[in-house]
Amino acid sequence: MAPPDQTRKAQTRKPAPDDTASRLLAWYDVHHRELPWRVSPREHARGVRPDPYRIWLSEVMLQQTTVEAVKSYFRVFVEKWPDVEALAAAPTEDIMKAWAGLGYYSRARNLKACADLVATRGGRFPDTEAGLRDLPGIGAYTSAAITAIAFDRPATVVDGNVERVISRLFSITTPLSEAKTEIRAHVEAMVPAARPGDFAQAMMDLGATICTPRRPRCMLCPLRGGCSAVVSGDPENFPVRLPKADKPQRRGAAFVATREDGAVLLRKRPEKGLLGGMTEVPTTGWTARVDGATTQAAAPFPGDWRRVGTITHVFTHFALELEVFYAHIKGDAPAGHFWSRVHEISGEALPTVMKKAIEAAIPGATKKQRPH
DNA sequence: AATTCGGGGCG
DNA sequence: CGCCCAGAATT
Numbered sequence: 001m002a003p004p005d006q007t008r009k010a011q012t013r014k015p016a017p018d019d020t021a022s023r024l025l026a027w028y029d030v031h032h033r034e035l036p037w038r039v040s041p042r043e044h045a046r047g048v049r050p051d052p053y054r055i056w057l058s059e060v061m062l063q064q065t066t067v068e069a070v071k072s073y074f075r076v077f078v079e080k081w082p083d084v085e086a087l088a089a090a091p092t093e094d095i096m097k098a099w100a101g102l103g104y105y106s107r108a109r110n111l112k113a114c115a116d117l118v119a120t121r122g123g124r125f126p127d128t129e130a131g132l133r134d135l136p137g138i139g140a141y142t143s144a145a146i147t148a149i150a151f152d153r154p155a156t157v158v159d160g161n162v163e164r165v166i167s168r169l170f171s172i173t174t175p176l177s178e179a180k181t182e183i184r185a186h187v188e189a190m191v192p193a194a195r196p197g198d199f200a201q202a203m204m205d206l207g208a209t210i211c212t213p214r215r216p217r218c219m220l221c222p223l224r225g226g227c228s229a230v231v232s233g234d235p236e237n238f239p240v241r242l243p244k245a246d247k248p249q250r251r252g253a254a255f256v257a258t259r260e261d262g263a264v265l266l267r268k269r270p271e272k273g274l275l276g277g278m279t280e281v282p283t284t285g286w287t288a289r290v291d292g293a294t295t296q297a298a299a300p301f302p303g304d305w306r307r308v309g310t311i312t313h314v315f316t317h318f319a320l321e322l323e324v325f326y327a328h329i330k331g332d333a334p335a336g337h338f339w340s341r342v343h344e345i346s347g348e349a350l351p352t353v354m355k356k357a358i359e360a361a362i363p364g365a366t367k368k369q370r371p372h
Numbered sequence: 373a374a375t376t377c378g379g380g381g382c383g
Numbered sequence: 384c385g386c387c388c389a390g391a392a393t394t
Contacts (some may be wrong), residue, residue: 103378
């Protein structure tokens with residue numbers, strides 16, 4: 001039996017582990033960001049509940065993608081496809097077109113596959129981490145995030161923001177790839193029984209607005225009192241990462257062909273791999289050397305090719321330099337290719353590198369037309 | 373455990 | 384120009 005005075009102390013004093021969560025939630029009540037998919041703490045307290053479809057859609061879009069980049073895509077998607085049944089009914093091709101420019105295109109394919117599954121099961125998303133984790137495109141982070149945010153159930157949500165915040169709070173010197181287990185344990189111990197969804201969003205908002213990768217605004221941080229990195233004065237040194245391999249340079253040529261009416265010749269890339277399932281202009285392989293002698297042989301079909309410029313594009317694991325050639329072509333589209341009319345080009349499933357190539361040959365071709 | 377997947381914004 | 388971002392799937 002514990003002495004009576006200790007029992008009283010335990011009841012009247014806040015236990016330390018809850019301190020981080022309660023400070024963070026108090027900060028979040030005042031400083032949370034308004035986002036198109038978010039239910040604010042005030043609305044949530046009034047009984048408004050998030051739409052799991054919108055939370056799922058936003059979380060998939062936000063995988064390795066900044067909030068600002070996602071906003072406009074999110075608005076277009078929910079306008080075109082207001083619920084999961086509508087998305088399931090949409091052709092994959094339309095979804096790829098709407099996703100064009102956002103990157104990591106396997107996300108769009110998995111999005112469609114997931115929508116099909118959920119629609120088949122009555123249009124309701126699973127409300128458990130394990131159930132969500134089994135769906136395509138939903139991994140450890142996204143299943144936890146949907147569980148916490150959409151269903152307000154406790155889950156350990158760890159994204160890049162949370163890894164940064166935790167590694168600074170505890171000055172974790174173990175490199176990130178190794179420290180993930182340790183970080184997860186710290187977060188799990190912090191998750192409050194009340195408002196786990198707001199806690200998750202608060203951690204991420206803190207990482208996005210205060211505990212930023214560079215020049216963190218520690219003077220404004222609600223957790224500065226308990227932050228180890230603030231004491232040592234070097235929060236920017238966390239998290240510790242392993243050195244990255246340098247990017248190889250690849251080169252190739254792109255061929256922009258037009259018909260008399262201005263239509264551009266396009267083709268579809270293989271479903272898997274880089275830019276899988278997206279549309280492209282014909283190109284050589286992306287390691288080939290391009291010079292005067294090899295150009296004609298490298299072109300997928302004969303033409304009076306004229307060199308119009310060079311574009312560069314940096315992918316995650318290599319940099320690409322494409323020499324762009326331009327020609328007028330007569331007759332039908334070669335096998336495996338199709339013509340895209342001038343007013344259709346901006347709506348094609350063209351990744352950014354392909355828009356760059358077309359722009360080099362035909363300035364303005366991929367921009368959306370403005371009615372006047 | 374390591375690689376393969378885009379693209380953009382910020383210092 | 385380097386860094387990293389509301390990561391997942393594959394090998």
